[in-house]
Amino acid sequence: MPPSRTLLLLLLNFLICVSTIQWEEKLVKYPSFICAEQKFAPWNKPTSRLRLHVNKSYQNKFELISKKLEGIGVFPKDIEETFIKGTGKGGQKVNKTNNCVMIRYASGEGEKIIIKCHKHRCLQKNRIYARELLYDKITSVRDNLEDAITHEIEKEKRRVLKPTDREKRESINYKKRRSEVKSNRQKNFRYEDDIG
Template sequence: MSSPEKQAALEERMARLGIEEEDLHESFILGSGSGGQKINKTNSCVFLKHLPSGLQTKCQESRSRETNRYLAREALCDAFEGIKRDKATAQKQAIEKARRTNRKRSRRSKQRSVAEKRQLSEKKSLRRTPGQDE
């Protein structure tokens, strides 16, 4: 069981992310895996779904249902923060890309581009058949 301080911190974190208890669908599933018969007889596995977003998590870290409830909520918060972080990063990247695209080219860059075009033009002129002088 998690301490009251940890529980309060988790509730504050959920409030900061906009996750409300009313939006969560929680169900308990029969456990499975190692741990003997006891784990297979009790509904200690927690399935948690955030209805508005559709995010879901499943936790069977511990044999205790209360600990699994806490850990499932923590995992859901982690998932929310990851999504928000990814959106913020993508937005920053889009802004930076637009800034780079709209930036004026330097004089040196323009000169280099013109020189490359001139070289390419000369190379193409050498490809012409001999009888086509203009």
């Protein structure tokens, strides 16, 4: 093969790899917002031809709750999200589609939280709602831990401040002595009625 043809093939292969990487980044960032027929499109298509079907209000809510989760230290790499078939109300669509969201959150400290959400018929709404539930659960657990810690600290302070029996007796004796000293300072008036 001539060198120019080899260079051309290498360049073409490089461009296909670059477009594939860009497309994969979009797929990782918004996995559920991609239309089903586009999800399985050939990898060698340029990204400009791919159409992302995104509902802007869901996307904004999803980004908002993701930022809230990042604010408390829950990053997307810590969340494992799976989609399973739903059950219950909603007719045949609910039974046929994978619109039930299951989130597994495992933090570095060993705590694991599993949330299954099938409140809505729409997958995007369920994804958002599941993340809101995760946020509420984590914040409530942290608040309960903080309350328990402050309660223990206050309990320890009360225990330290509570006087022992010996300290109580010494305090009472001191107060009695002080009252005697003060009563001795008063002048004794004798009234005619007291003289018998």
